Structure formats: structure tokens, C-alpha cells
Amino acid sequence: MSIRKVADLAGVAPITVSRVINTPDKVKTDTRERVQRAIDRLNYVPNLAASTLSSKRSRIVAILVPTLSNPMFSDVIQGLADVLRAEDYHLIIGDTRYSQATESTLAMEMLGRLPEAMVLTGPIGDERVRRLLARAGITVVQIWDLQPSGTIDSAVGFNNYAAAHAMARHLVEAGYKRIGFMAMVGDERAKERRCALAAYLAERGMAPTFEALPPRFDPMYDPSSDFVRLIDQHPETDAVFCASDMLAHLAVFACQRRGWAVPGRLALAGFGDLPLSAKTVPTLTTIRVNQYEIGRRAGEIIINRARSGRRRPDIQDLGFEIVRREST
Amino acid sequence: MSIRKVADLAGVAPITVSRVINTPDKVKTDTRERVQRAIDRLNYVPNLAASTLSSKRSRIVAILVPTLSNPMFSDVIQGLADVLRAEDYHLIIGDTRYSQATESTLAMEMLGRLPEAMVLTGPIGDERVRRLLARAGITVVQIWDLQPSGTIDSAVGFNNYAAAHAMARHLVEAGYKRIGFMAMVGDERAKERRCALAAYLAERGMAPTFEALPPRFDPMYDPSSDFVRLIDQHPETDAVFCASDMLAHLAVFACQRRGWAVPGRLALAGFGDLPLSAKTVPTLTTIRVNQYEIGRRAGEIIINRARSGRRRPDIQDLGFEIVRREST
DNA sequence: GGCGAAAATGGTAGCGGTACCATTTGGGGA
């Protein structure tokens, strides 16, 4: 089933069928309708591999995220998908499982599809990949935490360090003095938040009571029991900054089981503002970053680039917001 | 940057480079190494559009889900992605936003990429799409709820109706008499669960106190306040079956705000067994369906098909499990 | 050393579109 068959049936040249599909207003109305009928009759579906090869326009965008299971990233993807679908782009998704090596491999493989843009989560560690991407001449949008070093082209996100710093400040100003830190398995970006917390506390002459970064990819890791153990080991702790909302919620539930009042005995704060976090009892203090909007903006950068052809790096800091709720 | 340049640099024919990439053991070791060096030197990345066109093997799998924001579906995708990555497939993802029309459009567009398989959520309503898919000769795997009618080829999932029926039975046998039903916005599949509940209750001479199916795509829909209103309108209700775990959790939190004991004043059950659901206070009674495994099995069907070339429909019922916890 | 079969490599054509330029058609103004 090729464009030629359609052309024969419609009594036109193949190129005219191509025009009906791609630039319909360059074809006279009755010709267009005739061709359209032939397309419908034959159930013709254009071969996009051939189109890509010939036109060098793939209408593909590739995105790499650490995981699909975290709502933060699926919301980003949703935002990106919403924008791109309207422009007939297709989305190739890869999850790196928080592994640098997998990220490199996937990025190179995906380049073979000639994507018109590549969306990556955070900075690129691999020098070779960075070179390849830059040389490929495609739009590269790095999302999530903005980091001047390691940005190839454009970026949309927020300042991860500043966000954690602000949360540390919020906790201290709310009167908490013995603050702990805890992260979810695999969350590399959490390290920066830990540093920000420690740095702020140091400014005020304090230090974290504990800084729990679980080993990567430990399948036995149980945040709840780990949390309880940490508090038992550091009973003076009066607040814990959790590197994700889900972790914070689990901590709240663990407290409730133990009969520890939140925030009375222990204050808890998270990161990411899940829809859930405004509804739990108590509601959760957190850092909101509007993941959906990050995805949308990334999509807009890609589309504007494709339309204008201009190649001007665009760094958008969408900021963050400390949402103070009942848990602190 | 083409295979030709690599071939020239390595002093071989283009086809030999192709072999090094696709069937390396058909090339003598020293030739292979020479070619590999040329590939590395030139940073050559094979053009998969050309490869697809020529070989008619795209190494692409397309998947359509109702939404990416629901962890149920992102877990399915994660399972699928894990299996397919090992075989160098790429995943094109589309979300239909629970719209039949979008599903049809996306499916047809994606066919243009010549995917080797297409994974769809649930039955296909559109006759034309069904025909096109069947004619395309690709593997089609329908996931989630198994429905004999509307299955094109293979399927992996569970019996949605039976699951809801079993939950109804659980609630009745636990002694609850006035049972309500509530679904999340957009969840079409919830209708079947409502029917199953109503049918079971009818068998026992009962009827649901309410059956709340919110209007589709109402952005103002607030499950929590809606829930409270429903209970106020039907105060005799002693249990609510929620069509998703998240909805059930929101209901629990609303109860806690109102001072209604769960399950003392009101029992709550969900669907999907989120990781969260075993940790909340109270823990949530729910129906577990192992979404990740559904994705994995779908991937295995696809790969086996690709390897063996056989085309035998494969229907796998992975079942479900009523997980009784504290909330009922 | 010569033979034959298997392994390794190469030449050619074509996958299904679109870019580029050429040609034909249409229509308004002199």
C-alpha cells in the first residue's frame, strides 16, 4: 500500500497525493477531494519512515526520564504530550532507572530515529553523548533541575538547590531545631537537596540530625521502617525534610501508627506537591514545582524552534513555591 | 553521516558495515573491529528510518493508554518498557485522555510508523480502526480488562466485572448493608464495576445507596467534597466502593476531617492497590491486579511473536486479588 | 596441492516518500 497506488486510483501523480497529505491548500479542491476519496477507499496510511528518510523531518520527539512510576515525571510527560499531539508529533519515551549508563545508551539509540528534539531530565554526565547531541543539531531541552554547567541548549525547570534551601529556612523559621533529611531510593537529585539543607543549617550554626540517602536500587529498602529506626536513633529530631511527597506521607503514616503527633512530636515536609498532599490529614507542607507546566513549556520550545528555525537557547526558570500546610 | 562514509573509512562495502551492526557474528573478527573503529571515530549512529524502510522492521512498539497520570497505567508501561528495552525496541506512547476519538486518530497515525506491535487499553470501539489493525498484520495486544468481544488478537489483563463482583461480595459478607459506589472523572471502565456491584447487590435483594459517576472531563470535579455531599445525602450508607485507590484514600481523609471513623462509621474499599494503600492509617482494602506484570506479559507476547513469527492469539487472564485490610 | 563446501564479502536494486525544478493550466488586464 503506497502513495503510488493512491495516485493511480485518483488519476494523479504520486507527488500530488503527497501534497494532499502535507500541504492540502496547495491542491485544487476537486483534486484534493478525489485523492482523499482514494485514500479512504484504500485505507491508505502514509509510511512515516519513508517520509522521514526523504524529508529529514521525523515528527518525533524523544524524552528520557528517570522513571515512569513517579507521578512527578509522568506529569511532565503529560504536559509535553498535550502540546506535541496538537502538532502531530510522536513521543518516544525511555526510562533510565536513574542510571547514567542507561541514559547514555538510550540517548544514542534514540538519535537513530532522527528525533527533532530530545528532552532529558537534568544534566548530561556523559561527555560523548553531550557532543553527539550538540552535533546532531536537534533541539535539546533539559528539564527539572536547572544547572548552568551541563546545559547543552535549552532548559526548563527550577533551582533544586534553592528550593531545598528555602525549605530549610522555612523549617528553621518555624522554630524547628533538630532537622533530619531522608530520600527515596534512586533519587540522585536528592543529594543536592541534602547539601542545601546542610548548608543552610550550617549558616545558622546547626547540623542535620541525620541525612539518610538509601543505597541505589536496593529492592529491600522500606522507607517506613527505615524512618522509624532513624527517629528512634535520633529521638531529639523535631522535623524531617523528605526528598519526595510520597516519602513524607509514608513517614506521616508511620508516625500515626506510633502515636507520634504530626507536627506536635515531629514535623514533616515533602517535595513535589502531589494532588494528595493537600488532602491528607494533616495536609503536607511541601515544595511545589508544577511539573505539568515544565512539560508544556518544553513542548513549546520545541515547536517554536521547529516553526521559526531559529536556534537560540532558551532557559526558563519556572521557580518553586514553599507550600506551608499543617504538617509543619 | 552515512553507512557509506564508515565503509570508506574502514575499507569495506556498505553492506559489511550493516552486518557489523545487525549480525556481527557473520563478519570476521578483524573486519568487525576495523569497522567498529570507524564507527567510533565518526560517531556514526545508524539511521533507523532508512533501516525501517528497507527492512520493514521498525523495532517500534506503540502503546495507547487513557492517561499517564494514573500510576496504574504508568506501571503497565514500566513493565512493558523493561521487557522491550532488552530487545532494543523503542516505545511510542500516546494518551487518549479517555477519548475514543483520540484513540482512533492516534492509532491510525501511529500505524504510519510501522510499529511491530500495538498495545491498546481495553476494547476498540472504532470498527475502521479494528479493521486497519487486523489488516496491518502486526501484533495487537489489548491490556487491562479482558472482554471477549472486541479482542483483535492477543490480550493480557483481568476480568473487570468479576473483580468488582468479588468486592461487592466481600463487602456484603463483611456485614455491610448500605453500599455506595463512586468513580473518578473519566474512568469509563468504572461503569462496568458499578454494574457488577449493582448486580451482586440485586442478587442479595439489596441496591446501592448511590452510584456516582462524575461527568467526563469536568475540570471542577472535586472528589472529596462530592464524597462528603453524597454521604450527607445518604447517611445510612455504611460502605463505599471506590473505583480507584486514590479516590478511596481521598474519601478516607475526608472522613477523618469529619470525624467519621473508618471503618466504624463508614467502610471504604478501592481498586488498584497503590504502594501507598498498605501503609495508610487505616490500611486500604482494595483489588490488586499487578499492573507491572500485565505490561511485562504484553512485552513477552510481542517478543515471542517477533522471534517465532507465529501468529497465534494469546489471551492471558492474570486474575485479581481482593486484599482485605483495615478499612473494611 | 587441489578440491569442494562453507564462510566472508560485495554489487545492485529498491523500500516509499519528498525536494527540486519543469511543465501545464487558469485567469485577469491590455
Next chain:
DNA sequence: TCCCCAAATGGTACCGCTACCATTTTCGCC
């Protein structure tokens, strides 16, 4: 009516790779 320019349509080559078959090389064995 003719001319000219714009709109509409068509012919040809080529995008980068691989299927298919042909050819060359290798190697075990008599």
C-alpha cells in the same frame, strides 16, 4: 484575443539502508 504571471501538477532523482544474489576467500580433507 493575446500575454503574462501565478497556481496547479508532474518527472526525476535521491534520502540511507538492507534483501537478494553473486563472487571471492578460507579452510578442512583427501
